[in-house]
Amino acid sequence: MTVEGTRRRITPEREAQLYEAVLDLLREVGYDALTMDAVATRTHASKATLYRQWGSKPELVVKALNAQRRVRPAEINTGTLRGDLRALVMVGDDQAMAEHSALMRSLFTATHNNPDLMTAFRELVIGPTTAEFDALLERAVARGEVPADRPALRYIPHMAIGALAMEELVTGELPTREFLLGYIDAVILPAVGL
């Protein structure tokens, strides 16, 4: 405890290992049945370490999910909004996208009965994603591709995340990269006037 108390940060490798274990548990038992005890046991960490590093179960789980996302929109810069959106879709294959969608949906589902998780999900997943989209859209505005006052600009997260969430309900199929590329051309670009 005193040794751990003096070490403020765990290594990135250890962090990645912990996040993997959390996502495995999430897949196996779901959010409600996932306990800090189970995470501690599986990763041979003390609960004190888990709570000191992450504060709470919702934060730990949401940060584990975030770590799985391998791309940030602001890091993509192809020179056009269409190119940037398509590049976002083409990171990772259909299987990685389906797996991430399934975890997102599982967690979104759990927000219904867990207000703390809802707060963490909004602050740590939706907020940064929206900010990252905004960075990409600001570049499109700066290039003169899209007028700054185009009303659809504030609804990009609704369109993009909503489409991912709805595809299985509407068609019974998981969203694929092909579906998202089609949706960008059919909906998002026309909505912003491109």
Added chain:
Amino acid sequence: MTVEGTRRRITPEREAQLYEAVLDLLREVGYDALTMDAVATRTHASKATLYRQWGSKPELVVKALNAQRRVRPAEINTGTLRGDLRALVMVGDDQAMAEHSALMRSLFTATHNNPDLMTAFRELVIGPTTAEFDALLERAVARGEVPADRPALRYIPHMAIGALAMEELVTGELPTREFLLGYIDAVILPAVGL
């Protein structure tokens, strides 16, 4: 039992009463904890009647939810697509919309662990809603407002239901009629070229 066996249909009033009781129970205990026994007790109906009329718990619950929807898109005919979509939004007040959204979300959440409910939800909620949107869109095409091959036409449910589902996550506020009217003008109409 024999008396009930000869009566094939319950009255519309009795049906409405049963649906109200099912929605009350859904609000009180959620889908997973809602039992046919509890419905039978609260409504003074026999379980045999419930199963004969609705077949299963998922069907009963989804049909109760459907009965709460007070408007069908195909019944609205204002002469323009914008008018039809706005009229859809303006049926019921913000509170009715928020309450229906909350029940929809509760049920959508429960589909995650209940494949039978997912099937019923898709067949009895999403399918008819999509068909009703299609009827409204077909009129817009027939009037010459929208070209029949406009790619966005097949994504109207993604846009409309996705926006409803995402608003609370993105902004922390429940969707209001004002939000939806803005979304129609900012996203849906431009996407179909209007």
